[in-house]
Amino acid sequence: MKSRILSVDIFRGATIILMILVNTPGTWSNVYAPFLHAKWHGYTPTDLVFPFFLFIVGTSIVFAYQNKKANASVYKKITVRSLKLIGLGLFLGAFTINFPFIKDFASIRFPGVLQRIGVVFFFAAILFLNLNWKKLIWVAVVLLIGYWLLLVFVPIEGMASTLERAPNNLANYVDVQVFGTHNYKPDYDPEGLLSTIPAIVSSLLGIFTGLILTSKQEKKTTILFGLGGSLLLLGHLLDFVFPINKALWTSSFVLVTAGWANIVLALIYYLTDVRNIRFGSIFRYAGANAIVVYFASSFITKLFYLIKVDGETSIHGWLFNKIYVHRFISMELSSLLYGLSVVSFYCLLAYVLYKRKIFIKV
Incomplete structure (x- = not known):
């Protein structure tokens, strides 16, 4: 019996990544139905x-x-x-x-x-x-x-x-x-x-x-x-x-x-x-520090909503409107691209933690 079952690690990490994705759209006013x-x-x-x-x-x-x-x-x-x-x-x-x-x-x-x-x-x-x-x-x-x-x-x-x-x-x-x-x-x-x-x-x-x-x-x-x-x-x-x-x-x-x-x-x-088909390594990395990645995403997202850039617009709103909102793409797609960018950041964070053998147990 192998000490770890790879599929369990991938499943856990993919779940955390999806939790972050559905929690961080660019705007809640424009979200594709499957993500609601x-x-x-x-x-x-x-x-x-x-x-x-x-x-x-x-x-x-x-x-x-x-x-x-x-x-x-x-x-x-x-x-x-x-x-x-x-x-x-x-x-x-x-x-x-x-x-x-x-x-x-x-x-x-x-x-x-x-x-x-x-x-x-x-x-x-x-x-x-x-x-x-x-x-x-x-x-x-x-x-x-x-x-x-x-x-x-x-x-x-x-x-x-x-x-x-x-x-x-x-x-x-x-x-x-x-x-x-x-x-x-x-x-x-x-x-x-x-x-x-x-x-x-x-x-x-x-x-x-x-x-x-x-x-x-x-x-x-x-x-x-x-x-x-x-x-x-x-x-x-x-x-x-x-x-x-x-x-x-x-x-x-x-x-x-x-x-x-x-x-x-x-x-x-x-x-x-x-x-023995190898795929989904990035999900395995996220699964190794699942709670830490989720907590970090939740805390930083909250900060992005609370901190104002010009006294009125939040960091979240400023980034979304400046980088992701364009006339040639729909607001739903803009919102999804923002969420995917957030997910990419936390996947990178999970990768760095994994490669440096940093596993934070909660």
């Missing part, structure tokens, strides 16, 4: 990106903890890593360029991408250390069915539950009660508290894939394709009664995104680990 999230129910290619990363977090847990025993030392490392991720996410949400460099408390958003990664990693790693794969399947099933029942059947202050953006949406209701004003939007948060429960299952499904990849099974590619297709079918069937929705991270969304993740990973695995 679904307005509510349904999904676009962009909606696959974050669950793909949680999925590969689960796969990576298998490589990191498969031969470790559940003890105080391991629990401490898991807890510290989780708290670091949550801390970095809270810093991104609270930072501003004006002294004392922290937003007014009421305007700080508590949930976030890194916070969710930290929480999901913590619970998925703990469950993996203490339960075998059969029990993990039952945990996944109970969480997905339980979440479905909660959102559909639990009334809110005498009103029937809804899955729309409304006060009687249970996920939103819980977020408002717990976080108050510290949410992404008044009527929903895509990384809210209750929706983190099924997000844990996204990582658990990645754990099952990791177990397949580290097993002695001979037809791993076929198994992964079969598993992916089965999850896709199951998710789309569940969509009829529990719509696919990223903002709510519905159970159908978990199944569909994990299905696509298995299919994509199976294809990369077949090409790189079975056929």
Whole structure:
């Protein structure tokens, strides 16, 4: 068994690069449809990106903890890593360029991408250390069915539950009660508290894939394709009664995104680990420092929006309008070219870190 599976590194890095791309268009007013999230129910290619990363977090847990025993030392490392991720996410949400460099408390958003990664990693790693794969399947099933029942059947202050953006949406209701004003939007948060429960299952499904990849099974590619297709079918069937929705991270969304993740990973695995076709090295470089690259991109992007060039225009807006906006190309293409330039910079950063053997563990 090889110490590393190349396809996993490529998949992780490609996911991070796509996360940066969809988060940094030149202008949000002009973006090609596939690079936008679904307005509510349904999904676009962009909606696959974050669950793909949680999925590969689960796969990576298998490589990191498969031969470790559940003890105080391991629990401490898991807890510290989780708290670091949550801390970095809270810093991104609270930072501003004006002294004392922290937003007014009421305007700080508590949930976030890194916070969710930290929480999901913590619970998925703990469950993996203490339960075998059969029990993990039952945990996944109970969480997905339980979440479905909660959102559909639990009334809110005498009103029937809804899955729309409304006060009687249970996920939103819980977020408002717990976080108050510290949410992404008044009527929903895509990384809210209750929706983190099924997000844990996204990582658990990645754990099952990791177990397949580290097993002695001979037809791993076929198994992964079969598993992916089965999850896709199951998710789309569940969509009829529990719509696919990223903002709510519905159970159908978990199944569909994990299905696509298995299919994509199976294809990369077949090409790189079975056929030994070498490609995607730049993604491997990004995957080696995935969280660092993502954090750097998020922080610098925030600075580019906050710092003004002439007192009115942000660095982001000035660069976009001066370099990328031209009469002979559409605004959507200009916006995409800006995003691709940003991605290219972080790919170069990842390459330099990798070649200098700098691997920053979070």
